[in-house]
Amino acid sequence: MKKTIAFAAGIIFAAAPFFAQNSYSESDLVWKDDFGGNMNLSKGINFGGWLSQCRHTKEHYDSFINEDDVRRAAGWGFDHIRLPFDSEVVQNPDGTFIEEGFSRLEKFVGWAEDSGLDVVLDLHKACGYDFNDAGTENGNPLFSSPHLQELFVSLWNEVSSRFGGKKNVAFELLNEVVEQEAAEPWNDLIDRTLSVIRKNAPETPVIYGGIQWNSARTLRLLRKPEFRNVIFTFHFYEPLIFTHQKAPWVPGMSPDREIKYPASLSYFREESVPLGYKGKDVADTDGNLPGIELMRQMIGEACAAAENAGVPVYCGEYGVIDRAPVKGTEAWFADVHKIFREFGVGHAVWTYKEMDFGLTESHYDGIRSELIKMMTE
Secondary structure, three states: OOOEEEEHHHEEEEOOHHHHHOOOOHHHHOOOOOOOOOEEOOEEEEOOOOEOOOOOOHHHHHHHOOHHHHHHHHHHOOOEEEEEEEHHHOEOOOOOEOHHHHHHHHHHHHHHHHOOOEEEEEEEEEOOEOHHHOOOOOOOHHHHOHHHHHHHHHHHHHHHHHHOOOOOEEEEOOOOOOOHHHHHHHHHHHHHHHHHHHHHOOOOOEEEEOHHHHOHHHHHHOOOOOOOOEEEEEEEOOOHHHHOOOOOOOOOOOOOOOOOOOOEHHHHHHHHHHHHHHHHHHHOOOOOOEHHHHHHHHHHHHHHHHHHHOOOEEEEEEOOOOOOOHHHHHHHHHHHHHHHHHHOOEEEEOOOOOOOOOOOOHHHOOOHHHHHHHHHO
């Protein structure tokens, strides 16, 4: 039976088996909640496409998400919402802040609180950083520009000063750092940003992941945090060749080849080769494991890295594109949730609506109820 562990600021996770098997005692992992309540990040859903990866217009902001959507998520049984937002919603290029943008975040946090939901404020894109620009001529100058890093730290100083007292809010520093060469600069920026956040929000949970699009296998490259109330996160879309099949934005992805699930590792490995760096996790895996064992191995590596750092682990995104076969989609979700339960990993599915993965879209009509049951049990 899994134990329930309460982390500082009251985050609750089901402790993974590796916590029970190592040298940590339960008292090492239970911290007092200064807010007098508990924050739960066990079963969540992303609200992507509203304040990030979108048309940044007032018309879009006013129409894409409203309080009824938050109530719907709560009614489905989710306990938290991961809310991606881009820096341009709240910060101008000159570093000044946008009150209207902060008002939207504050209103959303209020809606969530009224529905009994917690919120992860996820900085999805920052000035000088866009995960879509990795490997392009645009590049990502954040990690080489002192000025852009000042803007980044200043943004989190402002966010933490405004939301540090909110007992239903956690901070996620940056979505999906990609480049291998960014591993150490990212560690440096994490340390610097955490030092600033902790002056304003000493108990608020702070979440961050590794390189290669928050790969489960790169959490080991993160430093052991000097501050408490830190959570390591990973995203899980493996095998990518299945979960993102026919996606036009993935280099090397066939626009019409249907990929099945479940299948053997040798099948996924062969199909993943054309994806290059994006298919690396599967293409470089030895052996001939069935799909679920491959996923168990990868998620286990994320859990082991978190164990070594003495922190909990959280899957901030996972899902299957609406171009995938429905039966395979249901089977993939069943396997992933089985593994999440085995390791006690909190999670947030990608995503609520549209964005090629939206749970409310017609592609999922026949399996939506079963998927939601898996996601919220």
